[in-house]
Amino acid sequence: MTPNILVVDDEKDMTRLLQRSLEPELNCRVTMAFSGEMALNILGLADTTFDLVISDIRMPEMDGFELLEQLKQRYPDLTVVMLTAYGNIESAVTAIKKGAYDFIAKPFEQDEIIFKIRKALERSRLISENRQLQKACRTDSLPLIGKSPAMRKVFQKIGLIADSDVTVLITGESGTGKDMTARSIHALSPRNNKPYIPINCPTIPEHILESELFGYKKGAFTNAYRDKTGLFQEADHGTIFLDEIGDVGPSIQTKLLRVIQEKEVKPLGDTRVDHVDVRIIASTNQDLQQKIKDKEFREDFFYRLSVITIELPPLRERVTDIPLLCDHLLAKNCEKLNKPAKHLSESVMDLLMKHPWPGNVRELENVLVQGILYSTTDTIGLADIPIEKNSANACVCVDFGKDMGQLTYKQAKESTLTQFNHNFIGAMLSMTKGNITQAARRCAMDRQALQQIMKRYAIDPEKFRKKPS
Numbered sequence: 001m002t003p004n005i006l007v008v009d010d011e012k013d014m015t016r017l018l019q020r021s022l023e024p025e026l027n028c029r030v031t032m033a034f035s036g037e038m039a040l041n042i043l044g045l046a047d048t049t050f051d052l053v054i055s056d057i058r059m060p061e062m063d064g065f066e067l068l069e070q071l072k073q074r075y076p077d078l079t080v081v082m083l084t085a086y087g088n089i090e091s092a093v094t095a096i097k098k099g100a101y102d103f104i105a106k107p108f109e110q111d112e113i114i115f116k117i118r119k120a121l122e123r124s125r126l127i128s129e130n131r132q133l134q135k136a137c138r139t140d141s142l143p144l145i146g147k148s149p150a151m152r153k154v155f156q157k158i159g160l161i162a163d164s165d166v167t168v169l170i171t172g173e174s175g176t177g178k179d180m181t182a183r184s185i186h187a188l189s190p191r192n193n194k195p196y197i198p199i200n201c202p203t204i205p206e207h208i209l210e211s212e213l214f215g216y217k218k219g220a221f222t223n224a225y226r227d228k229t230g231l232f233q234e235a236d237h238g239t240i241f242l243d244e245i246g247d248v249g250p251s252i253q254t255k256l257l258r259v260i261q262e263k264e265v266k267p268l269g270d271t272r273v274d275h276v277d278v279r280i281i282a283s284t285n286q287d288l289q290q291k292i293k294d295k296e297f298r299e300d301f302f303y304r305l306s307v308i309t310i311e312l313p314p315l316r317e318r319v320t321d322i323p324l325l326c327d328h329l330l331a332k333n334c335e336k337l338n339k340p341a342k343h344l345s346e347s348v349m350d351l352l353m354k355h356p357w358p359g360n361v362r363e364l365e366n367v368l369v370q371g372i373l374y375s376t377t378d379t380i381g382l383a384d385i386p387i388e389k390n391s392a393n394a395c396v397c398v399d400f401g402k403d404m405g406q407l408t409y410k411q412a413k414e415s416t417l418t419q420f421n422h423n424f425i426g427a428m429l430s431m432t433k434g435n436i437t438q439a440a441r442r443c444a445m446d447r448q449a450l451q452q453i454m455k456r457y458a459i460d461p462e463k464f465r466k467k468p469s
Helices: 012-026 036-043 064-074 089-097 110-137 149-161 178-187 206-214 250-262 288-293 299-305 319-336 346-354 360-374 409-431 436-442 447-456
Strands: 004-008 029-033 052-056 079-085 102-106 168-171 196-200 239-243 279-284 308-311
Touching (some): 004 012, 012 029, 012 110, 029 036, 036 064, 052 110, 079 089, 079 110, 089 102, 102 110, 149 178, 168 178, 178 279, 196 206, 206 250, 250 299, 319 360, 346 360, 409 436, 409 447, 436 447
Parallel strands (some): 004 029, 004 052, 052 079, 079 102, 196 239, 239 279
16 A cells, blocks of 8 residues: 655745655655645545654744644654754754654755655554554454553564464463464454364363374274364364463474474374365463473474464553453453443552452453452442452562572573462462362462463472361
8 A cells, every 4th residue: 555644844845855755765645735734634634544744843833843742632643753954953852752753854865764754654554553453353352452562562563474374373371362362363364264273282182182183084093983174174274273382292293393394184094194274373371492401392393383473471561451451351241241331449440550460361351250240339349359458569479599590590480480389379279278179269260270380380289188187
């Protein structure tokens, strides 16, 4: 699509110069305005959308700073580049502080202005793709929502890779939205009208997982009474999502590596191979590099999976997104539970902003659902949610030990996480006498998610069960 640029300057010769300079070099369309008022009138036309505004600072009546303020109020995502007299650094700094993307000193060199305007147009393109991505994501039950810098990076990366067929590895803690990210990539890809098949790898025993993925022939093993089509064949021309890929064994890793490399699968008990055109997206909440060192994960398989890696931030690193998430989750769950619309009290919102959220967005939703059910008015108060007032400011003390300084960052992080999980989950299991379901409820997590963490950190619930006397 041809970019549209609006150039604003009371010097008509300057606007024409910019038009002659930019249109042939950038394959764009330049519209001229000779005052701030004229620029606002042009931008207000319903049939015109502009990707960039280039405005002089010194203009009669409405100067460039006033125009910039109006533009930021009316079109907050619009990219604006200011023109300033050579050497007037003070004006340039003021323009940046007021929201301008960049500035260009007059008189300018042709190469300089082409380079800067190309960068500005690239920013506009990324913002547009980000907006389309968020719109697409909101069609699902748990959308990717956020305006924090961390989430903007995620949106930008998804927008850049969605059109390609590269294999993607999504990393992040449980509850950060790995499945939703995979669905978003599929929804924005050319495969969006083809199958999207998610597979939760840890929930399927390995000997069954192989037959589910690749299919089998009648008689391949006991009880194989008929041919079965594998999930890879069903996902042909679509996308397959391998959730928690870090839990699959070496045998499955080897077979998946062949699928990635050769684009073919071999059903169990069959002599032929089936060619498949499937985009693979995988996810993990584990440190695969460490698993490679421990000989638990194939290095060649890892590098085939992680052509592109998207790391999802935990909720505690994007707390500014919590109000947006709460608005969406409250509206969704009030409708789902057939309850009138509810909102959070200021004290509850303050508590939610300070809570550490070990279960991330999934934990936040569980807390809000309980608030919706327990509140008797349209306002959810502190008494309605399962978070203690002092929990937000509580700190889990970790004994780093004498040898911590000799560890690498990753080793120290893993040691800290191990101790934290043993302390925190151990406390929950102690309170529930080893009952995993009740412990999961106290953690505001799914039982399955808690079991996965317990398995990863070798936490034995039997230790916390009351022994018969």
